[in-house]
Amino acid sequence: MAEMTIRDALNAALREEILRDENVFIMGEEVAEYDGAYKVTRGLWKEFGDKRVVDTPITELGFAAVGVGAAMAGLRPVVEFMTWNFSILAADQIINHAAKMYYMSGGQFNVPIVFRGPNGSAYQVSSQHSQAFEAFYANFPGLKVVMPSTAADAKGLLKSAIRDNNPVLFLEQETMYGLKGEVSEDPDFTIPLGLADVKREGSDCTIVARSFTVPQALKAAEIMQSEFDVSVEVVDPRTIKPLDIETIVASVKKTNRLVIAEESHAFASVGAEISHQVMEFAFDYLDAPIKRISTVEAPMPYARNLEIAALPSVEKIVAAIKEVCYL
Amino acid sequence: MFSKEHGFFGGHGIVGGQIGVGTGMAFAQKYKGTDNVTLCFFGEAAVNQGIFHESLNMAQLWKLPCIYICENNKYGMGTSQARAMSTSDIASKAEGYNMAGEFVDGMDVMAVREATLRAVERARKDGSPTLLEIRAYRYMGHSMSDPGKYRTSEEIKKYQERDPILLFQESLKEAKVFTDKDFEEFTAKATAEVDAAVKFADESPFPDESALFTDIYAD
Numbered sequence: 001m002a003e004m005t006i007r008d009a010l011n012a013a014l015r016e017e018i019l020r021d022e023n024v025f026i027m028g029e030e031v032a033e034y035d036g037a038y039k040v041t042r043g044l045w046k047e048f049g050d051k052r053v054v055d056t057p058i059t060e061l062g063f064a065a066v067g068v069g070a071a072m073a074g075l076r077p078v079v080e081f082m083t084w085n086f087s088i089l090a091a092d093q094i095i096n097h098a099a100k101m102y103y104m105s106g107g108q109f110n111v112p113i114v115f116r117g118p119n120g121s122a123y124q125v126s127s128q129h130s131q132a133f134e135a136f137y138a139n140f141p142g143l144k145v146v147m148p149s150t151a152a153d154a155k156g157l158l159k160s161a162i163r164d165n166n167p168v169l170f171l172e173q174e175t176m177y178g179l180k181g182e183v184s185e186d187p188d189f190t191i192p193l194g195l196a197d198v199k200r201e202g203s204d205c206t207i208v209a210r211s212f213t214v215p216q217a218l219k220a221a222e223i224m225q226s227e228f229d230v231s232v233e234v235v236d237p238r239t240i241k242p243l244d245i246e247t248i249v250a251s252v253k254k255t256n257r258l259v260i261a262e263e264s265h266a267f268a269s270v271g272a273e274i275s276h277q278v279m280e281f282a283f284d285y286l287d288a289p290i291k292r293i294s295t296v297e298a299p300m301p302y303a304r305n306l307e308i309a310a311l312p313s314v315e316k317i318v319a320a321i322k323e324v325c326y327l
Numbered sequence: 328m329f330s331k332e333h334g335f336f337g338g339h340g341i342v343g344g345q346i347g348v349g350t351g352m353a354f355a356q357k358y359k360g361t362d363n364v365t366l367c368f369f370g371e372a373a374v375n376q377g378i379f380h381e382s383l384n385m386a387q388l389w390k391l392p393c394i395y396i397c398e399n400n401k402y403g404m405g406t407s408q409a410r411a412m413s414t415s416d417i418a419s420k421a422e423g424y425n426m427a428g429e430f431v432d433g434m435d436v437m438a439v440r441e442a443t444l445r446a447v448e449r450a451r452k453d454g455s456p457t458l459l460e461i462r463a464y465r466y467m468g469h470s471m472s473d474p475g476k477y478r479t480s481e482e483i484k485k486y487q488e489r490d491p492i493l494l495f496q497e498s499l500k501e502a503k504v505f506t507d508k509d510f511e512e513f514t515a516k517a518t519a520e521v522d523a524a525v526k527f528a529d530e531s532p533f534p535d536e537s538a539l540f541t542d543i544y545a546d
Contacts, residue, residue: 018478025358051358055380057384057385057388058387059381059384059385060377061346061347061377061378061381062350062381062382062384062385063381063385064347065344065347065348065350065351065378065381065382065384066347066348066350066351066354066382067351068347068348068349068351069336069347069348069349069351069352069353069354069355070352070355070358072336072348072351072352072356073351073352073355073356074355074359075354075355075358075359092341092344092349092378093344093347096340096341096344097339097341097344098349101337102543102544102545103542103543104329104337104338105329105331105337105338105542106329106542107541107542107545108329108330108331109329109331109336109337110545112545141543142543142544144544153362165545165546166544166545254497
């Protein structure tokens with residue numbers, strides 16, 4: 001085990017998989033010579049060269065398509081979007097092509113590709129650089145969607161994503177790249193996709209959080225314990241699709257209360273989906289209506305005070321827990 | 328519309344989407360060090376999509392063995408090229424990417440063959456891509472719901488007189504390679520093959536409902 005940042009854990013996963021499989025290569029804007037816009041690919045071009053670490057022009061639709069074609073022809077591309085906001089330019093290739101190819105070809109051509117990059121807000125990058133895309137992409141059969149919140153999860157899940165035989169969308173979070181955690185250095189360490197993780201055990205209320213909101217939920221849980229003697233369980237689905245609803249439902253059946261915290265607009269969000277499924281599978285166990293904390297229904301503003309007001313926070317999550325606990 | 332066995336990668340429903348996917352296949356061919364090349368087909372209307380330009384730029388930049396074959400049949404669905412494109416010359420768009428481009432008479436079978444061979448050789452020699460504009464024509468509508476009101480029957484007739492199969496037959500007869508009797512046999516054989524395929528399709532059962540959920544995710 002070694003302590004490392006999420007950034008370095010992702011870097012280690014990429015490096016190990018490049019070494020493990022000659023068909024794995026990385027492609028994207030600034031991933032090679034510049035070492036990556038967020039330094040996730042730092043050092044890889046120097047170590048592996050132009051063949052395995054490919055700088056692309058600013059041409060998101062184009063290089064996403066090259067990735068899809070290369071994957072159909074037997075390679076395992078890891079395509080970096082400098083942010084997921086730019087993936088909208090490539091959505092045709094992700095949704096119409098990568099997600100559909102295995103089905104449309106009658107099982108002849110699968111697309112083992114990873115699209116990855118930071119999702120959600122950063123610090124004052126405003127409306128066109130602060131959006132969360134998990135609900136959008138998770139709506140389409142054929143895609144898998146992964147969102148790690150710790151360094152260990154980042155490494156183990158990215159390795160699984162690269163080894164997966166399907167298109168996997170790997171959504172990181174820019175403000176979390178520097179978060180540190182203990183990570184296995186075993187090159188065979190992986191975390192299976194589709195498996196939730198209980199980040200903190202508790203008995204009075206469940207919070208389902210992912211990515212950006214996981215550290216917030218853990219902090220809120222501490223506050224609830226120390227100030228209100230409320231025991232909060234924090235469940236991180238880690239994979240949005242396929243969703244491990246069983247772990248979430250089991251937690252709700254134990255605590256009878258649910259708060260969902262997400263860095264995403266509320267309308268038709270992943271939280272809305274989880275809320276529906278909990279209603280379907282654990283309706284009789286709920287002692288209070290499910291409460292959601294989401295990004296407000298407005299484009300992200302530039303001003304820092306407004307950005308903070310728009311996003312989920314520890315305070316908002318604490319307030320939601322108190323509400324479902326009738327405190 | 329896919330066949331792994333024959334290296335046939337579709338069969339796609341988004342105009343131009345396959346241009347980028349084909350570029351990726353050429354990328355894989357180069358990556359693996361094979362001497363294979365990718366033949367990527369599309370219509371002239373796809374040239375107006377961004378993916379065409381993004382793909383040609385990358386293919387020339389990275390020297391990918393991709394041959395872009397634009398079948399210019401003059402109409403994108405019901406809109407003529409003249410009403411949709413600022414220039415009538417597609418082959419020259421290759422110049423914008425420092426790529427080799429060639430105009431080919433699509434009604435001339437041997438001209439198409441020779442231009443394709445030149446492009447394949449170029450791709451194998453130094454991985455250079457090529458844009459071929461093959462001028463052809465579409466006799467039928469874009470789809471079953473196309474009444475074809477955007478063109479005259481005289482125009483269609485004019486092109487039918489230069490039908491590539493007809494012209495090729497004439498040249499083969501002139502060269503005494505085949506006789507009328509040979510062509511009758513070929514036609515009968517081809518017709519029987521198509522009839523058998525139609526019969527097979529008509530007589531095949533609809534898929535079982537379980538097929539709805541097969542091949543969504545690979546293991």
